[in-house]
Amino acid sequence: MKIDFRSRVQASPEFADWLEKMLEPAAEDRFKSAVEALKALQTPRSLPNLSKQLPQNQSLLTGRRPNGSRITLQKTNKRLFVKIPPMGLQTKGIHQFALFGSIAFGFTSIVFYALIRSVQSLLFVLTVAPLFFCLLPFWLIGLSMLCILVYGFFGSSYLEIDASSFHLRWKCLCFSGKVQGQTADIEKVERWSKCPPVIWEKDHKHTFADEVTPVEQDWLVAEISDFLERLSSSKS
Known part of the structure; x- marks a missing residue:
């Protein structure tokens, strides 16, 4: 019965945690008073990071998977895995x-x-x-x-990110390739209009998921960005 707002808004992890506590279904789980809520809003450190309270193997849900998507996405507090299977002629x-x-x-x-x-x-x-x-x-x-x-x-691609490193792989028949780097070097993940998503790693950029629909690309960018934000928040 919890409202899933994180997939619909762009907000800092601290404000998202504050808003999530405000919207708790059970009244006893919310702030006890407006004064307490205002104090937590003005001093975000006083509010525990809700993402840290999740079990390490519990899946984190950011947004709804686009209808009909065949992409496999698995996300926990410490690891994100994406698999894009062969799409044939049905995507772009x-x-x-x-x-x-x-x-x-x-x-x-x-x-x-x-x-x-x-x-x-x-x-x-x-x-x-x-x-x-x-x-x-x-x-x-x-x-x-x-x-x-x-x-x-016949081609498929994979993206795996954990706390220390990331791996971007593709495979088609007997051919394959791989790009890897340090997760700490990822500056941002973004997508421009009519362009595939890009992972910015310092002076390098890595494109991925160019074979899927724009809706799926936006969904992947949101999921990966959310995971990296949570990972960064857990280290700070």
């Missing part, structure tokens, strides 16, 4: 564009291969060579679209 328009680009890439490759096979003279070779260089940029674009399409069906 770029995957539909990648499908079109891959088809165009395959078609032009077949046509060019047929031309090469039918070469009968040096003059024809000289005619086909400029065509090759003209088509090269389109092939490179088509190849990148094909990679996006393959990743959409």
